[in-house]
Amino acid sequence: MKVLILTYRVPFPPNSGYPIVVYNTIKGLLKLGAEITLFSINGSKNRVDIDDIYDPVFEQIGFHSYNIDTEVNIWGAFFNIFSNQSYNVSRFYDDDAARLLENILREHEFDIIQFEGLYVVPYLDTVKENSKAKLVYRAHNIEYDVWERLAAREQFRPRRKYLEFLSRRLKVYETEQLNRFHQVFAISHPDRQQILLMGCQTRLDVFPVAIDFDKYHVDLKKTSFPTLFHLGAMDWRPNKEGLEWFLDEIWPDIETLSGELRFYIAGKNMQKQFFEYDSENLIVESEVFDAIEFMNSKAIMIVPLLSGSGMRVKIIEGMAMQKCIIATTMAAEGINCEPGKDILIADTPDEFYRSILQCITQPNRWREIGKNARKTVERDHEIYSNAKRMFEIYEKLLY
Structure with missing residues (x-):
């Protein structure tokens, strides 16, 4: 089985939550005989020098990455207000990264393409246009909920209003994307219930964090x-x-x-x-x-x-x-x-x-x-x- 995994940061080394989840997913699937290709956004916040990766799991996969400046930009955040996009998500999209992904999809056929988190979902249209693979979305968080709760605790009114604005944009985007996949994975049962309340009608299963004991x-x-x-x-x-x-x-x-x-x-x-x-x-x-x-x-x-x-x-x-x-x-x-x-x-x-x-x-x-x-x-x-x-x-x- 040929699987393409899309991530919004490079999961090497597996030294924090998101990389650990993705790394162990890859490791487990490799043991079952899956052929894994990984396409990672290498954002500025958690930039990894690919030449410094020495890992037996890394050696067993096809790997592609693209460097993007994902830092919050005050002018980008301001002008985004006048668009209809979520600024949280749009920072992870780049036309050149989409073209690289398109080339990968033209050169290789995949059975499964798994999107690890909301921040790689902007590449969904590129994938749909260039692949007939079954599409899986794994929700590592209910992203809008994180920002909604942060806004509720924010005491500085202007900042609270902006956080509320971000959470509303995220909720719209997150809700619109759910039913564009063949399968959704929630990371916990409470998140599964929340995804159902968001109107998810596609197949939905729970996959908790998995670790190598x-x-x-x-x-x-x-x-x-x-x-x-x-x-x-x-x-x-x-x-x-x-x-x-x-x-x-x-x-x-x-x-x-x-x-x-x-x-x-x-x-x-x-x-x-x-x-x-x-x-x-x-x-x-x-x-x-x-x-x-x-x-x-x-x-x-x-x-x-x-x-x-x-x-x-x-x-x-x-x-x-x-x-x-x-x-x-x-x-x-x-x-x-x-x-x-x-x-x-x-x-x-x-x-x-x-x-x-x-x-x-x-x-x-x-x-x-x-x-x-x-x-x-x-x-x-x-x-x-x-x-x-x-x-x-x-x-x-x-x-």
Whole structure:
């Protein structure tokens, strides 16, 4: 089976949510014998030097990419107001990239073409004009919902109005595209329900984040206690917003619990303002070299997300590393977990305080939750069982 996958960023190395999801999809399908070609927009925000990619999965695929400046431009954003396009999406389209894709489609025949996320959907017309393949759309998020929730929390009125404008444009675009595919994959059951409410009438299945458990080796001897940690890209607005809330509203009380308690914050594109919080108990780092080893060395994962959609890949990874995760309801949305058993849910400063206090004073409690978390993700998020199910859906589309 010949599969073309379109992505809005290069999924090498697989060091954050979107690349991990795409990378593991490719890895799983390759093991099942699929021929994979990858076409990636190499945006300015997450630009990858293709010559620096050394990965056995990369060596097994046909690869094409096109560099695009996807940075937000104030004039581009302003003039977009007078168009009928979503500025969030249009930044990822380029005529030359479309011509490159057209050439690929003319030179190769594909059985399946999978669009990984909304930001490559602007190339759908090019694909339809040049291929008879079955078309699959995977919704990594309900994109308009992310911006709608951000707007609801924005207190500066002009910015809130613009965020509301962006979310409305996104909703129109997202809704219009859904039924242009032969198959839609949602990343979680709540997202599936939302997609149905948006009027999706095409085939719809759920494919959660899948991970390769061979990468997640737990060594409790390396875990220091009592330690808290937060790990996430700080250029993603929901991460930044949630961490600010935690540090301003919750951390001052937590810090007084124990002089030995340490809270580690890490992630790429760490904003300058977070270094101002740095203290003896709060250690602010930038991007870590090995995220898995970073998680291995810490005990309790804090995920104070207040907005967003989809499924938090870092939570899945944390569960795979047997971490006790304390997260908001929003952060845990879509993950088939049981509060109090394999995760702790906290939505208010008081709930975070009580959960952290419980973990610090009852070490066996956080270890038990971590063990249960590992069992949960092994059940629901194993890479090859998910790939096999995806492959079977491809076969049904073709025959």
